[in-house]
Amino acid sequence: GESVGLHLPTLSVQEGDNSIINCAYSNSASDYFIWYKQESGKGPQFIIDIRSNMDKRQGQRVTVLLNKTVKHLSLQIAATQPGDSAVYFCAENAGGTSYGKLTFGQGTILTVHP
Amino acid sequence: GAVVSQHPSWVICKSGTSVKIECRSLDFQATTMFWYRQFPKQSLMLMATSNEGSKATYEQGVEKDKFLINHASLTLSTLTVTSAHPEDSSFYICSGSGGTEAFFGQGTRLTVV
Numbered sequence: 001g002e003s004v005g006l007h008l009p010t011l012s013v014q015e016g017d018n019s020i021i022n023c024a025y026s027n028s029a030s031d032y033f034i035w036y037k038q039e040s041g042k043g044p045q046f047i048i049d050i051r052s053n054m055d056k057r058q059g060q061r062v063t064v065l066l067n068k069t070v071k072h073l074s075l076q077i078a079a080t081q082p083g084d085s086a087v088y089f090c091a092e093n094a095g096g097t098s099y100g101k102l103t104f105g106q107g108t109i110l111t112v113h114p
Numbered sequence: 115g116a117v118v119s120q121h122p123s124w125v126i127c128k129s130g131t132s133v134k135i136e137c138r139s140l141d142f143q144a145t146t147m148f149w150y151r152q153f154p155k156q157s158l159m160l161m162a163t164s165n166e167g168s169k170a171t172y173e174q175g176v177e178k179d180k181f182l183i184n185h186a187s188l189t190l191s192t193l194t195v196t197s198a199h200p201e202d203s204s205f206y207i208c209s210g211s212g213g214t215e216a217f218f219g220q221g222t223r224l225t226v227v
Binding site: 008036041042043044045046089099100101102103104105106107 | 120146148150155156157158159160163205207209210211213214215216217218219220221223
């Protein structure tokens with residue numbers, strides 16, 4: 001029979017454009033959020049993080065926005081490059097003593113065309 | 115950032131055999147290790163949490179007798195997949211935390227034939 005699996009959202013952009021990847025989280029008690037980049041066959045690579053007492057944080061070419069009211073997180077990548085092509089995951093830390101116990105979002109496939 | 119080394123990076127085993135995956139924190143003490151599993155085109159799902167010197171805490175639906183986790187030191191945790199079946203084929207990823215950040219290993223691609 002046909003197997004049923006999840007299909008990741010995709011985002012396709014041209015080199016040099018800005019990219020925005022969105023994520024909805026579920027736990028209002030989460031106090032720490034991280035964006036990861038995962039290339040094929042590799043483990044997640046840390047991009048940027050933000051704590052719940054902030055609504056914006058900037059890094060090199062990346063910005064994370066946090067809207068706790070609607071439990072929404074976004075990752076903005078400026079001047080996207082072909083090397084940015086990967087799957088991007090948001091992750092939330094539920095807080096408490098289990099730091100590092102992360103719940104991952106479904107992921108978004110970013111494809112950057114030269 | 116800190117380094118977590120995971121070994122092997124890939125392994126093929128026969129159905130019914132056991133496979134051990136190692137996760138080492140190279141430059142920090144990982145008081146807590148997390149083990150995740152990722153099926154193709156899916157997200158990472160937490161399997162278990164282990165604290166050094168304690169028994170691991172497994173997530174709902176993860177068989178603790180099948181996925182044996184040992185965290186005997188602050189720099190090493192192991193995951194043993196016992197009596198592996200083809201449906202156990204997946205990408206297994208560990209992460210180590212010293213308390214303020216968590217760092218991921220490179221992952222292990224397990225294929226059971």
